[in-house]
Amino acid sequence: MPTWSDGYVSDIEYLPGFYMDQTPAHLDVACLLRDIEPPVAAGEPFRYCELGCGVGESALAIAASNHRSEVWGFDFNPAHIARGRDLARDGGLRNIHLLEASFEQLAKGEVRDLPAFDYIALHGVWSWVSPASRSHIVNFIDRHLNPGGLVYVTYNALPGWTVAQPLQRLVSTFASLDHGRSDRRVSTAIEMVRRVCDVGAPALQVADVERLEKERDQGNLAYLSHEYLNEHWAPCYHSDVAGDLAAAKLEFVGSANLLENFPDLSLTPQQRALIDDAPLAVRETLRDYFMARTFRRDVFVRGARIIPGRRRAQRLRRQKLMLVIPAAAVTRNIKIPLGEAALSERAYEPAFRALAEGPRSIGELLDLPEAAGSTASPREMIGMLVGSRQAMTVTNENTDAAIAVARAYNTLHLAACADSGRGMTALAAPAVGSAVTVTIYEMLAYEALSSGTPDDPKALTEATWKLLQDRGDRLRHEGETVESEDEARKILHDNMQVIIDIALPLWRRLGAI
Numbered sequence: 268m269p270t271w272s273d274g275y276v277s278d279i280e281y282l283p284g285f286y287m288d289q290t291p292a293h294l295d296v297a298c299l300l301r302d303i304e305p306p307v308a309a310g311e312p313f314r315y316c317e318l319g320c321g322v323g324e325s326a327l328a329i330a331a332s333n334h335r336s337e338v339w340g341f342d343f344n345p346a347h348i349a350r351g352r353d354l355a356r357d358g359g360l361r362n363i364h365l366l367e368a369s370f371e372q373l374a375k376g377e378v379r380d381l382p383a384f385d386y387i388a389l390h391g392v393w394s395w396v397s398p399a400s401r402s403h404i405v406n407f408i409d410r411h412l413n414p415g416g417l418v419y420v421t422y423n424a425l426p427g428w429t430v431a432q433p434l435q436r437l438v439s440t441f442a443s444l445d446h447g448r449s450d451r452r453v454s455t456a457i458e459m460v461r462r463v464c465d466v467g468a469p470a471l472q473v474a475d476v477e478r479l480e481k482e483r484d485q486g487n488l489a490y491l492s493h494e495y496l497n498e499h500w501a502p503c504y505h506s507d508v509a510g511d512l513a514a515a516k517l518e519f520v521g522s523a524n525l526l527e528n529f530p531d532l533s534l535t536p537q538q539r540a541l542i543d544d545a546p547l548a549v550r551e552t553l554r555d556y557f558m559a560r561t562f563r564r565d566v567f568v569r570g571a572r573i574i575p576g577r578r579r580a581q582r583l584r585r586q587k588l589m590l591v592i593p594a595a596a597v598t599r600n601i602k603i604p605l606g607e608a609a610l611s612e613r614a615y616e617p618a619f620r621a622l623a624e625g626p627r628s629i630g631e632l633l634d635l636p637e638a639a640g641s642t643a644s645p646r647e648m649i650g651m652l653v654g655s656r657q658a659m660t661v662t663n664e665n666t667d668a669a670i671a672v673a674r675a676y677n678t679l680h681l682a683a684c685a686d687s688g689r690g691m692t693a694l695a696a697p698a699v700g701s702a703v704t705v706t707i708y709e710m711l712a713y714e715a716l717s718s719g720t721p722d723d724p725k726a727l728t729e730a731t732w733k734l735l736q737d738r739g740d741r742l743r744h745e746g747e748t749v750e751s752e753d754e755a756r757k758i759l760h761d762n763m764q765v766i767i768d769i770a771l772p773l774w775r776r777l778g779a780i
Contacts, residue, residue, distance in 0.1 A: 276449050276492050281321040281347065281391075285328050285693035285702050288523040288564050289388040289419045291315060291336075292662045292700040296653050297566045298417070299586075300528045300646060301521045302579055304572040306385035306416045309586075310662060312336045316384040316411070318373075318404060319343075319392035323351030323365050324693075328702040330355070330363035331676035331695035333662075334669055337362055339384070343369040354683055358676035370396070374403035376410070383413045393508065394422040397499040401511060408569075409515035418517055418567040420508065427561035428502035433470040437463065438479070438495045449496055450488035457483050457491070505563060506552040516569050519551060523564035525654030526603050529647075533558060533604040558604055583645035584630030587661035588652055589776065591696075591703050593769045594623035601655040610651055614643035618652075625776065626661050626698075662700035665778035669697040673779055678717045681710050685738060696777035703777060707743075708762040709770055711735070716780060722771055727763040732756060 287293055291313055295305035307313045312335040317326045320340030330338040340363065342348055348367040355363050368378050387408055393401060408418060441456035442449075457479050464476045482491055509519050521528045530539050538557045542550050555563075574582060590597065597619045599610040617637035621627050629645045632638070652658040663669060673695040684692045692710065693702035705713065708731075715730035716722065732755070735741065741748050742755040749755040774780045 276496050279449050279489050279492055281344075281493050282487075282489050283322045283324045283689075285704075286325050286390050287656075287693075287701055289317070289325055289390055290329055290701045291333070291386050291417075292660055293523060293653070294386060294417050294419055294566055296525060296649060296660060297521050297523050297528070298568070299574075299583060300525060300650055302574050303520055303568060304415065304574055306413065310664075313385040314382055314413075315339070315386045315388070317341070317388045317390075318370065318407070319389055319396075320347070320351070320365070322347045323355070323363075325388075325390070326363060326365070327351065327354060327358070327360065327676065327680070328693055328695050329700075330360050331358065331673050332697045332702060333700050334362060334672040334697070337382070338364070339381070340365045341368045341373060341378075343367065354676075354680060358679040359672065360676055370400045370403035370407065374406040374410075381411055383416075384411055385413050385416050386419070387412055387416070388419040390419070390421050391493075393420050394501055394503050395493070395497045395499065400499075405511055405515050408512070408517070412515065412517075412569050414570045415572060416569050417520070418512065418515075418569070419523060419564070420512070420567065421562065421564050422508060423500075423502035424555055424560050424563040425502045425504045426556060427559050430472060431475050431561070432502070434460065434472070434475050434479075435495050435500060437471070439500065442496050449492035453491045453496055454483055454488055456495075502561075504552055505555060505565070506549060508563075508565065509551070509567075512567055517567040518571055520566040520568045520571070523566050525650050526601075527558075529603075529650060532608060535605075580645050583649055584633070585628055586645075586649060587626045587628045588622060588632070588649070588658040589626040589661050589699060590619075590622045590657065591659050591699065591773070591777070592657055593773065594619070595769070597623075597657055601651065611641060611643055614638050614641035614648070615651075618648070622658060659699035659701055661698055663697050663778075665698050665776075670778045670780075673697050674717055677779060678714065681714050684710065685714075685734075685740070690743075694774065694777075694779045696774075696779045698776065698778045703773075703779065705770075708759070709766055711759075712763055712766045712770070713774070713780065716771070722767050724760055724764040724767060727767070728756060728760040731759050731763065 298305045314337045315329055316339045318341055320326050320342050323340045326338050326340035340351065345367050348365050351365045355365060366378060372378060412418065437460050438456045441459040442452040445452040445455055460476055461480065464471045464473060527533050534557055542553055545553055599612065599615050601608055601610060617635045618632040621632060621635060629648050632648060633643065633645065653660065677694050690707040691704060693704050695702050711731040711734055712727055714734060715727050720726050720730040742758060744758050749758060
């Protein structure tokens, strides 16, 4: 392994991916749920920084969907930065800066002329790097986060990871005995772990071993390598993370998993009563003993500005929401930390019908005649609709300039995804300042539409079939390769009709095309 890696896996690239929870639009909602002012006023440009950005997919999507804002991404792996820069250049993004730099270089100010940021995000970094690197991160935040700015940090959480710690140690130990590439080493290590498990090892959970084997069999060796083989891998208690970040004057806001900010959806009445009686400094850690979270998505603020009580409800009532899934897919039955819950029929059925017609403010939704008598509050409605991933906040206007930037980036990004064989990714969506997930058929349709193919199922079928032929790809449907051309064309035609009827109108409302 290269000596410059400081024990971090660097011989294979980290998996690309878009993570909605780290977008400014989403983090602002986490603030509003806790009655805290977001870093910048709604719709205003911001400065965003991602530390350990990998190939930059989240940073690129944020830049493409917020063209008036400025985005920076840093990673110590030159392969990551080179790949991200290629896509930024080819996609025409001028508001993003991707730089190769270690946390130590950033903390020491070796990267000069950096601005102060409104948001700093770290996904999949904190519990995978050395204590020294975590100290450098805190120093960088202290120097470069604006007053009132937010930090998003994810990490493997204790005590939830306690049971699986022996498994990680065994995988890492077996892998260290091999000197090949990390993906081969982790695969061999999992084979050895299975042998240990089969002869009886009470310290290993069979379900956890099976999960690793499933990931390996699905080809997710890059994920397994980066998750399990880093030398400084160390799950953390929330109180320890909060203590480290306090050196940069940060205080905990809440969870970017929005539904976790509602105690009645996360804890039993007895658990809530016990936490309420506990000292403030240990309450969040105590919640982890009850919720068994293995992964935390924490939001911290540098200087919390509490929204005055008389303005809280009005502030939320003005916030517009937009559906980001097809109207036919909306549901009142949502997953919550405690299991499942059903949203109020009186409040949410009319809200869903109204949102199916177009964006609405929360006040408009609550004031619908059909919702009369509902007890739903503005805070509940934004939390439930955004937290269940059915709606997002409207943050930007769909100007011609914003749509042009998003379309140019999306088109190049989809072509790059096709080259690497990905069957799912995310489209930059300016209206919500974020991105929305698309599947392989939608990816093909978007490429064809953006190149001028009319929104006609026959024309789209021919265009997407030609894309597949030109690339030497064959269609896969329900996990199987489609051998017959006639069958492939029929599957494409059926999917193109659905996309024209459902996905395309949604993309247009989002400003994605």
